[in-house]
Amino acid sequence: MTTTLSQQIYKNGLAKPVIAAGGSVHPLIIPADLSGTGLMNPSVYVDGQTILVNLRHVNYTLWHSEHKKFEHRYGPLQYLHPENDIHLRTWNYMCVMNPDLTIKQVTKVDTSAHDKEPIWEFVGLEDARLVRWDHKLWLTGVRRDTTTHGEGRMELSEINMFLDRVSEDSRKRIPALGDNTSYCEKNWMPVLDQPFTYVKWTNPTEVVKYDINTGQTHTIVAATGPRIPGVPDFRGGSQVIPYGDNYIALVHETNLFNSPAGKKDATYRHRFVMWDRSWKLLAYTDAFSFMNADIEFCCGAAWYDNHLLVTFGFQDNCAFVLKIPRTFVDEFIQQANYTTPAIPAPAEPVKQKWQNYPAPTLEITTIIPEKGCVVDCVFCPQRTLEEVYKGTRILTLDAFKTIVDKVPTDVRITFAGFTEPWMNKYCTDMVVYAHEQGHPISVFTTGVGVSVEDMEAIVDIPFAGNPNGGFVLHLPDAEMLARHPITPSYLKTLEWIRDNQHRIKNFSVMSMGKELHPSIRHIFDWAPSYDMWSRAGNLIRESVAKPQLITLRDRWNAITHTGPKTCGCVEGLYHNVLLPNGDVSLCCMDYGLEHIIGNLNTQTYEDVIPEDQTCYDLCNFCENATDPKEKTITFHR
Numbered sequence: 001m002t003t004t005l006s007q008q009i010y011k012n013g014l015a016k017p018v019i020a021a022g023g024s025v026h027p028l029i030i031p032a033d034l035s036g037t038g039l040m041n042p043s044v045y046v047d048g049q050t051i052l053v054n055l056r057h058v059n060y061t062l063w064h065s066e067h068k069k070f071e072h073r074y075g076p077l078q079y080l081h082p083e084n085d086i087h088l089r090t091w092n093y094m095c096v097m098n099p100d101l102t103i104k105q106v107t108k109v110d111t112s113a114h115d116k117e118p119i120w121e122f123v124g125l126e127d128a129r130l131v132r133w134d135h136k137l138w139l140t141g142v143r144r145d146t147t148t149h150g151e152g153r154m155e156l157s158e159i160n161m162f163l164d165r166v167s168e169d170s171r172k173r174i175p176a177l178g179d180n181t182s183y184c185e186k187n188w189m190p191v192l193d194q195p196f197t198y199v200k201w202t203n204p205t206e207v208v209k210y211d212i213n214t215g216q217t218h219t220i221v222a223a224t225g226p227r228i229p230g231v232p233d234f235r236g237g238s239q240v241i242p243y244g245d246n247y248i249a250l251v252h253e254t255n256l257f258n259s260p261a262g263k264k265d266a267t268y269r270h271r272f273v274m275w276d277r278s279w280k281l282l283a284y285t286d287a288f289s290f291m292n293a294d295i296e297f298c299c300g301a302a303w304y305d306n307h308l309l310v311t312f313g314f315q316d317n318c319a320f321v322l323k324i325p326r327t328f329v330d331e332f333i334q335q336a337n338y339t340t341p342a343i344p345a346p347a348e349p350v351k352q353k354w355q356n357y358p359a360p361t362l363e364i365t366t367i368i369p370e371k372g373c374v375v376d377c378v379f380c381p382q383r384t385l386e387e388v389y390k391g392t393r394i395l396t397l398d399a400f401k402t403i404v405d406k407v408p409t410d411v412r413i414t415f416a417g418f419t420e421p422w423m424n425k426y427c428t429d430m431v432v433y434a435h436e437q438g439h440p441i442s443v444f445t446t447g448v449g450v451s452v453e454d455m456e457a458i459v460d461i462p463f464a465g466n467p468n469g470g471f472v473l474h475l476p477d478a479e480m481l482a483r484h485p486i487t488p489s490y491l492k493t494l495e496w497i498r499d500n501q502h503r504i505k506n507f508s509v510m511s512m513g514k515e516l517h518p519s520i521r522h523i524f525d526w527a528p529s530y531d532m533w534s535r536a537g538n539l540i541r542e543s544v545a546k547p548q549l550i551t552l553r554d555r556w557n558a559i560t561h562t563g564p565k566t567c568g569c570v571e572g573l574y575h576n577v578l579l580p581n582g583d584v585s586l587c588c589m590d591y592g593l594e595h596i597i598g599n600l601n602t603q604t605y606e607d608v609i610p611e612d613q614t615c616y617d618l619c620n621f622c623e624n625a626t627d628p629k630e631k632t633i634t635f636h637r
Ligand code: SF4
Pocket: 373, 374, 375, 376, 377, 379, 380, 381, 382, 417, 418, 419, 420, 446, 482
């Protein structure tokens, strides 16, 4: 199969495909007698025809054990400061660049007119982004040395450049919103063409403006919009720069976890995001690294000569400019995840009912053992399923292939169903086969039964994301609401996934409880938990066989509707569930198998799936239901 640009970037880091496409990467090195080591997190700005780069210089060295083999005695991620100074200090150096991206002139920014004795251990203006607002050049970053507890606030330093010096002519500390009591505000992304305006958060988007006359900060766009589910927090990165009629920026995300020795560790990844001019988040790429390191950070982006210049730091120890052809950026953003599906006019009248929806899906139940799913989660109606299912227990690989061959390739194949899919030893072969046939693939797994070899076999599959997709790893919780068998090989698989999660497209974790099980917290230390629902009433039935559900009654919701109801899910009625005997159940709520809509051993896919907006009894007990009169079908294809 051909590899998309997005997949190449995901696998190799951004720099290699950029170079292969005619771009280039340029180290930013200044004379050692000016700064010594510790150059990082540069920010680029094109001022008229002049390329400026602000280069952050620090007095410390970061040590990060990338392969977890040679940790520092205090952990894999350590800041090593000089023996005679416990502070972590930052100075800024302004570079004027040549058009070939070598440094023409470098000058330390003289901040002496505004410096005060620092009273916290992080000293100086950190990760300063360059902008020109109201005809003045500014560095805007975070400073944490003005209070004894390290409060962080974004600051604006007005910069003047002379032939022989660069000076900070004024300094403004930007208050946080509201009562200005938050602890640390940082990585706000300055909007290049909107003076004193910042994107503070991205998912959902929050935009703020600093009033330079009153010294107040107020909200332009409140972070009240829908949150893109299944992705980490997007944190600030580069400046926000125009892109045609839209804006783009590079954001970063962090994964904080503990090393095998229980010490703090982290990985950083970046994404391009795109907004329209009213700050609707339109698209976001998959998360990527620049040079396949765990610690990288971008705080600059600027257009120059039909290229995008992106500046980033590598392991807090060196700094680079990546020069990316505009066409490359266009292609990468075209392959991004769009928050609203594109709606091209259909070339011909729509004939197939499932094609009215953006992500028709067939979930695969690979096995239904007599005693149900091995994980036996308390909020899962396994006793109900055991009682009603009497067919073939194991889906064979051959039967799976025969069925998948009947399913149109625009139907997503999701490995989830009514039990843990990797209880079937051929699950990995099924995933690979469905992918090779051209289906979008998603996975929901507990990791139980998954080996490192299984993960190696499927890791490069570009798992389809929203709606209701991705590669979702359900982790064990401290209360044992889910009862994963936690074995040495299970832990080994989790560790592999932790170390390679950047390679798994649309990866996320979840758990049923508020805290993760203590035996895995050194691998993943946190996962979101979601509201539990009655599975369209099936948990009420399950309570008879599982009294624990009654004692936990305040932990799950139930709903009853009156009047006929159909499905309000994004996929409509086309997120059906295959059983090992070929039967197809209406949806993943139907653990009681009330609505078997057909059989894919004996019928075609088109014959099995329901008509649009059919109403089902089960929907009357489901939080996803809607009134068919209120539901209009949007033709997406
Ligand atoms: S929720 Fe998933 S893992 Fe838990 S018992 Fe049900 S099918 Fe198994």
